[in-house]
Amino acid sequence: MWHMTNNLLKIINNIINDIENASPVARDKLIQIYPISFLLSLKGHKNIYFSLDKNSKNISFEKTSHIDFEIRSSIKEVLDLILSKKIKKEIIYGDNEKAILMINAILKSDIDIVFLIDKYFGNVPAVLAYITKEKLFTTNQYNKKNELQSKLRDLSIRLDRLEAINNL
Secondary structure, X not given: OHHHHHHHHHHHHHHHHHHHHHOHHHHHHHHHHOOEEEEEEEOOOOOEEEEEOOOOXXXXXXXXXXXXXXXXXXXXXXXXXXXXXXOOHHHEEEOHHHHHHHHHHHHOOOOOHHHHHHHHHOHHHHHHHHHHXXXXXXXXXXXXXXXXXXHHHHHHHHHHHHHHHHOO
16 A cells, blocks of 8 residues: 555656646746645545645655645546636635646646646546547537536446457
């Protein structure tokens, strides 16, 4: 379990470094607001503590003494935030200004989120993220959640079957 937790934290750290390296504009904006410490509290998951500085990034599940702000949300809301690039201020507690500056720097960095998902989590989550993004934002069928969920479930089942066939 510890090994898996350690790997997840390394992945998150690498994603932050990729965002900084892929977009000099985002890096410059983030450097302006560093140092920054915040808590990401996702419903049903362990709290993740971030302490980011120009030269070091510390990400852990261990409580830290000082945080600038907290983001309380669900995975669905975070994905919605990433895909729509619209910040809901009611999920931020603490220094709203610093939080919004940081989130905007990341969202406006023009990083291909689907590429990062593919790089760190694999093809299947990347395909699902891509299809979700395309379905939600090119056809404007956001209110048809049940239809979208059904199609994603069908696609996931098909991908699982293809993987099973390839592994034979």
